[in-house]
Amino acid sequence: MTQSITIDQAAAEKQRQEMSEKKFADQPWLDPDNKPQIVIENVSKNYGGFQALQDLNLSIYKGEVFALVGSSGCGKTTMLRMLAGFLEPSAGKITIDGADMIGVPPCDRPVNMMFQSYALFPHMTVEKNVGYGIKRSGLSKQARAARVEAALDMVQMTSMATRYPHQLSGGQRQRVALARALIREPKVLLLDEPLSALDKKLREATQFELLNIQYKLGTTFIFVTHDQEEAMAMSSRIAVMDKGRIIQVGTPADIYEFPKTRLVADFVGNSNLLAGVIKEIAPDGRVTVHCPEIGMDLVVDDHGRFREMQKVWVAIHPEKIKMSAEPIEGAGLNQLPGIVWELAYLGHRTVYQIKTEQSKLITVFVENARRSTTLALRWNAPCFISWAADSAVILTE
Secondary structure, eight states, X not given: OOOOOOOOHHHHHHHHHHHHHHHHHOOGGGOTTOOOSEEEEEEEEEETTEEEEEEEEEEEOTTOEEEEEOSTTSSHHHHHHHHHTSSOOSXXXXXXXXXXXXXXXXXXXXXXXXXXXXXXXXXXXHHHHHHGGGTTSSOOHHHHHHXXXXXXXXXXXXXXXXXXXXXXXXXXXXXXXXXXXXXXXOSEEEEESTTTTSOHHHHHHHHHHHHHHHHHHOOEEEEEESOHHHHHHHOSEEEEEEXXXXXXXXXXXXXHHSOSSHHHHHHSSOOEEEEEEEEEEOTTSEEEEEETTTTEEXXXXXXXXXXXXXXXXXXXXXXXXXXXXXXXXOTTEEEEEEEEEEEEXXXXXXXXXXXXXXXXXXXXXXXXXXXXSSOSSOTTOEEEEEEETTSOEEEOO
């Protein structure tokens, strides 16, 4: 059973607004006078002949919620464990608040880590699990008890202090693990797939709880996830990794709207990728791309450094594509005919696979704004798909 939480809705709404304003307005990485809290400089990690990390460089600022994302084996967990002190780099330097962390054991670092499995002691109660990290801190018994009480109150688990882990739900165990990780008041909290064990609805609710706690404490959060939606919902910035390298760092909007490579476009969200060749570059920045796989030219507003006859890819997100039974008029509009090849009704939206005349499949998301059991278009229905010139992006790698 999930623990019920009663909160002041007005206060919660105000805090969510403050969190949102802080997330999007406070961007310390844009201020050249700000010094990063964590600096990862030319870090590599080798296992025999295998290079898990390749010459990583990254700066993370105090108070950020920073996400490391990428496919399995890309090196994101290796980087997290290196920050925690469980692994040492083969080359490079890691500093936190100006202090070199190379050779510093995990117990002496100003960081703590929350593991994917939560790693709670099954023979200990909730309060003893939470208090374990400060057992040898030198604090008095009364001070430790007060610290444990405050930590449990922070995650709203005070009423379950005497329960054991097997008596808790997945969401409750996650809160206990979080309280245990934060009780030592680390400067940096590392989270390895913190919400992967929760069901979808609880995971979405817990995202806001985590952000609420982070906002109150001001602690820097660095978390690893394979869920790009989770990364975009929670983080101030995202680093996309592939084969031990960081291929792009930016805000969720930067990563989603302006991917630098096909891999980023394909991994963060869903993108339709159309191979083509630059046919013409207009003085106003509008680029014409000939795409043989759909048998037509596309126009894209993209002020990149392109040249005629250059091989490129046009990336377009499914939700930016409109679908209609009849052609749509409009300047700067890309439009092509097709038929509904596949569809999936997901409640809030319907996912369509549109097959063009050249047999290219293009994914389209249609939001179900009105309550209805009738789909806009059914299987094998002829249709037209279209998008504006400023809705796509051109990628060169």
